[in-house]
Every structure is written in C-alpha cells, then in structure tokens.
Amino acid sequence: MTRTKDITAETNILNAAKRIFQKKGMDGARMQEIADEAGINKALLHYYYRSKQLLFEAVFKSAFMLLAPQLNKILNNDDSLNDKIKNFTKNYISFIIKHPYLPNFIISELNRNPEFVEKLISEKNFPTIQKFKNQVLENIENGLITPIKPEHLFINIMALNIFPFIASPLLKGFLKIDAKNYEQLMEERATEVSNFIINAIKI
Amino acid sequence: MTRTKDITAETNILNAAKRIFQKKGMDGARMQEIADEAGINKALLHYYYRSKQLLFEAVFKSAFMLLAPQLNKILNNDDSLNDKIKNFTKNYISFIIKHPYLPNFIISELNRNPEFVEKLISEKNFPTIQKFKNQVLENIENGLITPIKPEHLFINIMALNIFPFIASPLLKGFLKIDAKNYEQLMEERATEVSNFIINAIKI
DNA sequence: ATTTAGTTTAACCAAATGGTTAACAAATGT
DNA sequence: ACATTTGTTAACCATTTGGTTAAACTAAAT
Numbered sequence: 049m050t051r052t053k054d055i056t057a058e059t060n061i062l063n064a065a066k067r068i069f070q071k072k073g074m075d076g077a078r079m080q081e082i083a084d085e086a087g088i089n090k091a092l093l094h095y096y097y098r099s100k101q102l103l104f105e106a107v108f109k110s111a112f113m114l115l116a117p118q119l120n121k122i123l124n125n126d127d128s129l130n131d132k133i134k135n136f137t138k139n140y141i142s143f144i145i146k147h148p149y150l151p152n153f154i155i156s157e158l159n160r161n162p163e164f165v166e167k168l169i170s171e172k173n174f175p176t177i178q179k180f181k182n183q184v185l186e187n188i189e190n191g192l193i194t195p196i197k198p199e200h201l202f203i204n205i206m207a208l209n210i211f212p213f214i215a216s217p218l219l220k221g222f223l224k225i226d227a228k229n230y231e232q233l234m235e236e237r238a239t240e241v242s243n244f245i246i247n248a249i250k251i
Numbered sequence: 252m253t254r255t256k257d258i259t260a261e262t263n264i265l266n267a268a269k270r271i272f273q274k275k276g277m278d279g280a281r282m283q284e285i286a287d288e289a290g291i292n293k294a295l296l297h298y299y300y301r302s303k304q305l306l307f308e309a310v311f312k313s314a315f316m317l318l319a320p321q322l323n324k325i326l327n328n329d330d331s332l333n334d335k336i337k338n339f340t341k342n343y344i345s346f347i348i349k350h351p352y353l354p355n356f357i358i359s360e361l362n363r364n365p366e367f368v369e370k371l372i373s374e375k376n377f378p379t380i381q382k383f384k385n386q387v388l389e390n391i392e393n394g395l396i397t398p399i400k401p402e403h404l405f406i407n408i409m410a411l412n413i414f415p416f417i418a419s420p421l422l423k424g425f426l427k428i429d430a431k432n433y434e435q436l437m438e439e440r441a442t443e444v445s446n447f448i449i450n451a452i453k454i
Numbered sequence: 455a456t457t458t459a460g461t462t463t464a465a466c467c468a469a470a471t472g473g474t475t476a477a478c479a480a481a482t483g484t
Numbered sequence: 485a486c487a488t489t490t491g492t493t494a495a496c497c498a499t500t501t502g503g504t505t506a507a508a509c510t511a512a513a514t
Contacts, residue, residue: 057461073359073363075275076277076278079502080501088463089462090503091463091503093502094503095461152358152359155355155417155421158420158421159420160276164420168424175425177426197436199436200443203414204447206425207410208407211406211413211417212406214358214362221372221377222378223380233403244403244407247451247452248451281472282471282473283472293472293473293493294493295491302472
C-alpha cells in the first residue's frame with residue numbers, strides 16, 4: 049500500500065487542507081483550492097476523506113491536538129503557581145508566533161459549531177484544570193495570593209495570552225502600529241503578561 | 252419615498268442581514284436566508300444593496316459603529332485612570348452580554364479581511380487611545396502605578412474584557428460548566444476584571 | 455505474464471448560489 | 485385622470501461547488 053514518495057498522499061492532503069482551512073475557515077475554503085494546494089486531483093480528496101465535512105473535522109482535530117497537550121502539560125505538572133504562569137505565558141506565546149492562524153481558527157470554528165466541543169472533551173488529552181484549581185485554592189489558603197476564583201484566574205491567563213493574536217488586525221488599528229512593531233510588542237508580552245498576572249494576584 | 256410601514260424596507264433588510272451575518276459570517280451566510288429572515292424577495296436585497304459584498308460591508312460598519320463610540324467615549328473622558336478601567340469593564344461587559352455575537356463577528360471578519368481596518372480608521376469616531384496613553388504615562392511618572400507600556404495595558408484591558416465572550420465555547424469546555432453557570436461567571440467579571448487590572452498595576 | 459488491489463485522474467452531474475430581468479403594483483407628481 | 489417614479493415579485497440564468505463515476509495507471513502478488 050505504501051507509496052515510496054517521501055510523504056503519503058493522505059498527509060499531503062491534510063497539510064494542504066490545514067493551510068487552506070485555517071486561512072479561510074470551513075465556509076470560505078474550496079475543495080478545488082485544497083486540491084490545487086496539495087497538487088492533486090479534487091476526486092482524490094474524496095477518496096481519502098469522504099467529504100468536505102470529514103476533511104474539515106480531521107484538520108480541526110489535528111489543529112486542536114497540537115494545542116491541547118501543551119496546555120495540559122503545563123497545567124498539570126508540579127511547578128509552583130508562579131512558575132506555571134511564567135512557563136505557560138512564555139511557551140504559549142512563542143508557540144502561537146509559530147502558528148499564527150491557529151487560535152483564531154479554533155475559536156471561530158468553535159463559535160460556528162459549539163457542539164463540536166463535546167466531541168473534543170471525550171478525547172483523551174483534553175486539558176483538565178483540576179490540579180490548577182486546587183493549586184490556586186491552596187495558595188489562597190496559605191495567604192500567598194489574593195483571593196480569586198480559579199476559574200477567573202484561568203480565564204484571565206488565557207485571555208491575556210491568546211487574545212492579542214486573535215484580535216491583531218483590530219489592535220493594530222487601535223494602536224496605529226504596523227505588523228513589525230506589533231510583532232515586537234507580542235515578543236515583549238512573553239514576560240510582560242506573566243508579570244502582570246503575578247502582580248495582579250500578589251497580596 | 253418613505254413607505255408608511257413602521258420600519259422601512261431598507262432597515263428591515265439591514266437588521267435581518269445583521270442577524271444572519273453575525274451568526275454565520277460572510278462566507279456562511281446565504282442571500283436567500285437573509286431574504287427569508289427579512290420576509291421579502293431575494294431580488295429586493297439587490298435592489299437596496301447592490302451585492303452581497305456591499306450588504307455585508309453595511310452590516311459590518313453598522314456593527315462596528317455600535318462598539319466604537321462607546322470605546323471612544325470612555326477612553327477620552329476626564330475620569331481618573333482607575334475610574335476609566337472600572338467604567339470600561341462594567342459598561343463593556345454588560346454591553347456585550349446584550350450583543351453576544353458582535354465581538355466574534357468583528358474579529359473573525361477582520362482576520363479574514365485585514366485591509367478592512369484601513370477603511371474603518373479613516374471613519375470618524377474611530378477610537379483613539381492618545382489620551383489614555385498620556386494618562387497612563389502621567390500616572391507612572393507620579394508614582395501612582397507600576398511602570399507598564401500603555402499599549403500593553405490597553406491590550407490587557409481589551410483582552411480581559413472581550414476574550415471570554417469570543418472563546419466561550421472553548422472555555423465552557425475547559426471549565427466543564429454549562430451556559431447558565433458561564434453567564435454567571437461573566438456577570439461576576441464586571442467587577443472581577445477591574446479589580447484584577449487595578450491590582451496588577453498597583454505599586 | 456497475469457491478476458489483483460490500491461491509487462489517481464478527466465469528465466461529468468445535480469444542487470446551490472449570487473445575481474438579473476421583465477413584468478407588475480403602489481405611490482407620487484402633474 | 486394619467487404619466488412617472490419607486491418598490492416588489494416570480495422566473496430565470498450563469499457559474500460555482502461538493503461530490504460521483506468509470507476508466508486508467510501503478511506496483512506488488514501469484
């Protein structure tokens with residue numbers, strides 16, 4: 049079965065589909081465009097992935113599975129809360145700089161298709177925040193940080209890290225800066241954001 | 252020219268188009284669907300707005316102009332920095348609760364079409380953050396808040412306020428809570444977020 | 455060499471889609 | 485009263501789109 053080509057047609061298609069879907073979304077993407085991007089015939093898409101919907105789901109799951117394990121790993125290791133915040137911020141921002149379309153893709157498509165999240169939850173490696181929650185509550189009990197619902201802290205961490213990438217066209221407009229300067233701002237945030245968060249929950 | 256109907260056909264169409272476009276995006280929306288939503292014939296859409304693109308642009312501009320003045324007003328009034336943060340957070344969150352599709356719509360479509368932001372900037376009432384920047388710098392000089400680039404503070408305020416609404420399907424999944432509980436969390440944030448920010452920049 | 459199974463393509467198809475047309479109805483002006 | 489402009493519709497059209505089919509090609513198995 050295995051072709052001697054360096055990459056199989058199947059992953060070639062998946063990669064092409066990733067590029068197109070992540071740029072244009074499910075509705076904006078065209079099967080012909082994906083076929084062109086993969087350098088193959090349109091019928092071959094349907095041979096490997098029966099329909100646009102299934103191809104999209106494969107792409108989406110693959111994209112999500114790139115993000116989720118990282119999130120999970122950091123959330124559930126044995127670092128202190130401070131280190132967690134620092135590592136999360138540093139890792140996440142540099143990861144997203146490498147995959148700039150990812151967060152917007154995931155969030156946009158999840159909004160269009162909220163029930164999709166159910167399918168993801170049952171997947172193993174779906175991030176769990178239980179340990180993080182306990183850690184926050186412990187820190188509060190021990191008087192190390194100011195009282196805050198762990199849920200809010202979690203949302204705040206995600207928001208501060210992810211939002212600037214999702215909203216970059218808008219923020220560039222508000223701040224009146226070009227792509228180059230914006231990118232530099234994003235690099236600053238790798239430390240800026242964790243300082244901000246740690247300050248916010250300091251006693 | 253004016254029909255005696257309580258609302259003109261033109262605004263009726265615009266409202267229907269808003270609902271559909273904001274839910275499904277430019278690519279996902281269908282002209283027939285908008286016509287049905289407005290209770291009129293499809294050809295009438297083209298009579299008032301020549302094309303799908305133009306109808307979409309009217310909707311987008313109208314949506315953006317709902318948000319922008321509020322942002323502008325708060326950013327440029329004479330309140331203290333603390334009050335600004337508090338007011339912004341309180342007003343914005345309650346505003347978004349009333350228009351839940353808006354932020355995601357604007358951000359998604361701006362990502363799909365980044366050059367669109369140029370057109371918006373030239374529009375009057377496009378938010379300017381100059382006054383806010385000066386205010387932040389003043390506060391830092393006077394030793395009232397910890398040093399932070401105004402750009403970062405601005406991004407952080409936007410992120411903490413807007414992100415939870417954009418990413419709600421994802422966050423509901425991570426937090427394992429239902430829509431009702433999530434909504435309650437959002438209401439808490441009206442005060443939670445400003446406390447968080449003010450704490451973060453306290454000396 | 456022939457079969458067999460998997461892979462790839464060109465050609466095709468039905469449905470959907472944005473947009474147009476021509477006729478009709480309702481106001482409006484004279 | 486009548487003509488003219490404005491508003492509205494049903495029917496239509498060209499193109500695009502996701503998907504199918506049947507045939508051709510490839511490489512291993514017999």
